[in-house]
Amino acid sequence: MADIRRSDEKDEGVTEHVEDGGLKTDIVGVNENHLPEYHDKETQRILRKVDIRLIPMLTMLYVMSFLDRSNIGNANIAGMSEDLGLVGNQYNICLMVFFFTYALLEVPCNMMLKILRPSTWICIMMVSWGIIMTLQGIVQGYHGLIATRVMLGVAEAGFFPAASYLVTTWYCRFEVQRRLSVFYSASALAGAFSGILAYGIQHMDGAGGLEGWRWIFILEGLLTVAIGSTLHWTLPDSPETASFLQPWEREVLVRRLAEDAGTADGHVEMHDSFQWSSLKGPLTEWKLYLCIFIWWGNAIPVYGFTYTVPAIIVGLGYTSAVSQLLTVPLYISGVISVISISWLADKKQVRWSFVTYPYLVAAAGFLALLAIPHPKYPGLTYFFLFFIPIGIYPSLISLCSWIGNNLAPSWKRAIGMAMVVSGGNLGGLVGSNIFLSSQEPKYPLGYGLCFGMCVLASAGAVILKFGHQRVNKQRDAMTVQEIREKYTEQELMMMGDKSPLYRYVI
Template identity: 55%
Template sequence: MASKRKELPKTSVPEGDTLGKNGLFEKERPSIEQVETYQPPFTPKEQTQILRKVDWRLVPLLSFLYLVSFIDRGNLGNAKVAGLGEDLHLSGIQYNIAVTLFFIPYSLLEVPSNIILKLTRPSIWISLMMFSWGLVITLTGIVQNFSGLLTIRIFLGVAEAGFFPAATYLLTVWYTRYEVQSRMVFFYAAVSLAGAFSGLLAYAIQMMDGVAGLQGWRWIFILEGIFTVFLSFFIWFLLPDSPNMASFLTTKEREFIILRLEQDTGSGRGKVTNNDKVNKRQVIAGLTDWKVWAAVFMYWATSISSYGFTYTVPTVILELGYTAANAQLLTIPIYVVAMIFTIANAMISDHYQQRTPFILLGVSVGIAGFSALLAIPHPQLPGLTYGMLFLATSGIYMSLVPTLCFVANNLAPSSKRAVGMAHLICMGNLGGIAGSNVFLSQEAPHYWTGYGFY
């Protein structure tokens, strides 16, 4: 006769537990069997309140940092409209070359950066990166010629390389598989807001033209760079590294976050851990997993147009007959609408626990927008051209977040996930090299290659 399986007691976290130096609890952690029967010592309402505490501490901070990052990376387009090209005597495709060079170190260093992230702490590594790229942006304001611009863009690519993969990985350490995209989208919506704020800031800052004998476009780099350097000193203390080390949570709340993540396996077997150490085997696994390579092609579908389009939108609007100042301002509504569509698409995706249909939805919207831009007889119908910029931009951003989450949801343990996500972003950002060279000045105002590449 088969023996009846003894029911294991439900576990709870003793009041006296404290965190040790390695981030684990001093007393014995629950066994795998106990974790499977773990019942949180909180009501559903209290569990929601704990997650809201994490949301408010982590998501707005990362979103703001990415907003700053994207503004610093993309302000070259605003500076061009404000007179950078004329003052540095850029001709032909020299502007495109300057944009392109950024992406070479930016792409190649993302995987090494996430490996360093796993060996150190996110708060330390991210604050160091911010200080570095803020310093580089500030120095861009004193560039005098084309060769100087190329040099400074290479250094900016080195400094910014690790931030995006580090931030997206950090979100996966805190949230379950079908919670992460609803949070990541607010982080990634900062890309849309960055386009809006970048135009607004550039519009205001370029009014300083002549102050201290400097052109307005130089002040765009100097002021935005100094702000980033200043901000980096606070990130060291404000950014939480992991649930194990979250000082803003109680001991029981930390245990609740850790154990619910351990049970979020997708298969219903085993457990998930974010405390594993990076090793050679996990690095190779993250670089060779077929799911990452499948996602790379999906990422390329939008990253090429995303990077090229971001640097070109102010110029496209300028060519519709608006002044440089108004061209900066008119980029704002485009990115705000894109942000709204991106958030809606991601939250519905999490609700239905699906990724692929929502990737395809974004791609379809983008195709419709770019096809219309190809068909419009430029420079006629400027209003219709401006309207289609909304559709094209929304489609680009709608599909990127589900693609990232597709990979994040399917890689474990955390070391493999950190490398795999960085590898995806690395390969995807190589699309920035192509994107920087598909919107060609000699094709203005039609941009056949740029609009047609999507």
């Protein structure tokens, strides 16, 4: 694990008092650089300002993102398939095509994030997918629905990796996961909100001569456009340009990020320019391919679960409207799980165990659902459905934080995170095709495959742990003097996480 200097472990140097508007903080000098303490009261006050401005905004945006891609499940049980004349596996194909463009475009989108201002790029994406969602409400058949789902994947492709990367540019390594958990829990909130919203909107059946399920798409799409249009002015881009912070507050954030770059005896380049090695590095990193496989342990179950859980509850004997409401407690349990586990992971400064063990909880739920003789015990089935969001949501956010913690410099982190999200979300192609209507209410293929993926993903996290530990041990065997005799300071900075001074988070 990285050797992180805390506020009570000051290096020798000059202490500089910086005052602004009556506020004062101590900045401890290390060699020629003045670096701030991590846990002094003024730094915490600055972080609270960032939290208030950045995290609620990203949370709201992710609610809209996940809502707009998953509300098709709510629309389906409100009569969409019947009205559009979908037959056989056509509904599953409509779910699946979203992931082709969604996954393939995530790396180029995160490269655009490094070229444009994040607020500008995310604004463009959000307005685009809101328009497409609105148009999805007026499609007249199977081919129209296919077209809007493909284009929705294009428009939404860059949001999650962009938002995740943006968080890592504001916070130190063991401050990231609890922040990511808040905005990622929006996916669970979106599931809960989607059920409540769909319950109300589907009662608009006949308004304007349109079916109720069409209004689900239209109203949610228009809301997305309205919110997205404000982002150029409301979403902060970086600590260096944050207008809501005083100049000295921006300097504190920038300097503490430089200190927490993964190396106790050097620095990592935080504002590197694009080079072809920035693309080659992630593409040749075996650990990122393992992360993609671990991500599938989330992507396959979460998309299968999200798209199918309303139908599963209908199969327990409830009406469509009541089933919409009964999805809400499931997603709320996911929110509680991801936030509490992420808080603990940052406190313990560990990642691997908070990937592995929640996956095993989800695996236990899928195994139980596979064994229950449906629909004989509806209460027991509903109980074990809670194991799914409780297990798979925190596993993913722990993995996402782990990836962001261990990639440097900045271009490699942006491309590497997008690459894993891209490859990982290909699991949605599988997840959207394993809960087959012909197998309801038992869903042996869906429950069985999700169980196996959770177990394998859990094992993959253990392998990744040992891989990082092995590299850290090899680097520990070298002295700082030996390393500096072999490499220049500039070479060490540009090497990023490949620098022998760098230590991986475990």
